Amino acid sequence: LWLVIPATAGSLIGALLAVNFNERILSLFIGGLLIFMFFIILLKPERWIKEQAGTVDGSPRFWRIVIFFFIGIYGGFIQAGVGFFLLAGLVLSVGTDLVKANALKVFIILIYTGFALVIFFINGQVDLRVGLILAVGNMLGAWIGARTAVSWGPKFVRIILLLAIFVSALKILGVFDLFT
Numbered sequence: 711l712w713l714v715i716p717a718t719a720g721s722l723i724g725a726l727l728a729v730n731f732n733e734r735i736l737s738l739f740i741g742g743l744l745i746f747m748f749f750i751i752l753l754k755p756e757r758w759i760k761e762q763a764g765t766v767d768g769s770p771r772f773w774r775i776v777i778f779f780f781i782g783i784y785g786g787f788i789q790a791g792v793g794f795f796l797l798a799g800l801v802l803s804v805g806t807d808l809v810k811a812n813a814l815k816v817f818i819i820l821i822y823t824g825f826a827l828v829i830f831f832i833n834g835q836v837d838l839r840v841g842l843i844l845a846v847g848n849m850l851g852a853w854i855g856a857r858t859a860v861s862w863g864p865k866f867v868r869i870i871l872l873l874a875i876f877v878s879a880l881k882i883l884g885v886f887d888l889f890t
Contacts, residue, residue: 713804713814714821716775717796720782721822725829728787737882740791743784744879747794750802751872774803778818785819786826791882792819794875808864808871816852 777799785792793815800811830836859867880886 713774713778713800714818716779717782717785717818718822718825720779720784721786721826722782722829724783724786724788725826726786727783729829729833729835731787736788737884740788741879741883744791744794744875744882747791747798748872748875748879750798751868751875774799777803782822785822786829789819789823791875791878794871794878797871808867809859812859812867813856816856 781792781795781799784795796815796818797808797811800806800814801808804811806814827836
């Protein structure tokens with residue numbers, strides 16, 4: 711919960727910023743962040759795959775609050791890719807292993823998304839039909855992903871995470887648009 715509070719506060723600020731932001735600048739910013747995240751995960755694999763049971767310290771340290779506040783701003787601003795940043799915060803600053811971090815990531819997103827969603831509703835920027843279809847897809851994907859992560863372990867999750875970040879960064883930066 712100490713991580714949910716700053717993430718939720720940040721998401722409210724991010725959502726307020728998002729309602730009037732230039733989409734192209736946002737795409738370049740997100741793509742750049744995802745490429746940065748890709749190299750962090752690629753170059754420090756031991757931090758992502760080793761078991762850290764018993765070393766997790768979830769106490770409310772100042773720098774953790776700051777990290778999760780800024781992740782919350784990003785998540786409220788645009789949901790795309792926020793899970794990657796939450797995973798990084800949970801693994802690298804809290805010390806959670808990748809499988810447990812994935813579960814905590816989903817919980818944090820669940821809580822702050824409700825608050826950010828209110829701001830988007832107030833500004834008339836929610837398409838309920840599309841949102842509900844995406845919600846069902848997200849729930850199904852989360853269920854399959856959680857079962858796979860627990861069964862196959864952190865090494866497999868790290869490989870999938872690298873692939874997802876890389877493809878997401880290319881898509882957001884418009885690389886696939888060059889081929890159409």
